[in-house]
Amino acid sequence: MLKIKVSSLKLGTQIGKDIFTYDSQLLLPRGSIITQEHLENFAVRDINEVYIMEATPRQKSERSFENVYGGALNVVNSFMMEARLGNNVDFNEVSETTDLLLEQVFDVSDLFRQMRLMKDKADYLFTHSVNVSLLCILIGRWLKCDEKTIKDLGMAGLLHDIGKVYIDDEILNKPGKLTQQEFEEIKKHTLLGYNLILQNPLLNHDIANAALMHHERADGSGYPAGIKGYTNFFASVVAVADLYDAITTAHTYSNRRSPYSAAEILWQESFGKLDPKISKVFYDKITNFYVGNQVLLSNNQKGTVIFIDPTQPTRPIVMVGDKFYNLATDRSITIIDIID
């Protein structure tokens, strides 16, 4: 059973413990399935926390993406809370959640669409952890890693920022630029996360390494150690996934960008910094995936991506009605969003 905030409670979640009103009236019995009406009722009655059943059924066909994603958010919420309180993290639960996420990463175009729909569902740190996990699994599949490695990559994604539970919320959520001192604080999440993950000696050591080194850059400009070169495969995969999610998701210190400009930024960042084996496959697959997508152009017109030049993948040819825009030659127009 998990105690979670009502703000991160998802529709369809099963209640783990009877819920009472302030005057001890039974509001909702254990086992009830959460509906929109229940959520509204909780808000009216100022009920902020409830107990829920732990993620249970496994059959892929019976679990929607939203359900799995919501369950993963609950698990991240719960293990981060335990870590913050100094309690042991239930790594079995992290492992089980990763198994469920693994089942969701097959249909790539659907995955990206679903991930876009999930933004703003919960605190940034929670959605970010789940997104990075899904992206790590995706990259593992694209690189044709074995299933054990892909599973460990998924766990590395879920856990990579766990050290942030020890960083002051005011610094983590600060809008605008951080002072040097605040940045030094943020940097500590890498080593803190590493030490926490090491508490479980059964986990692949690379999961801890990914937490430690996902902000290292091959040119030595990263942190915490400023190591030069491509140090660790897991950390390199997490670094690409982390950067992609950070630039496509709106949060306190950056504006949300479309997957196209994310791919462009990622590509620029990759030179001498990110492992090109990983950023290249990611870049190629992402830009190819967008053929056929509906996009919104900076001239406010909606069109369909019909051709991608591999040398300039973020500047495709877009069809609007019976007109064609070649963004490779018409540099004044950009894609500002992908629309469904």
Ligand SMILES: [Fe+2]
């Ligand atoms: Fe991080």
Ligand SMILES: [Fe+2]
């Ligand atoms: Fe991160």
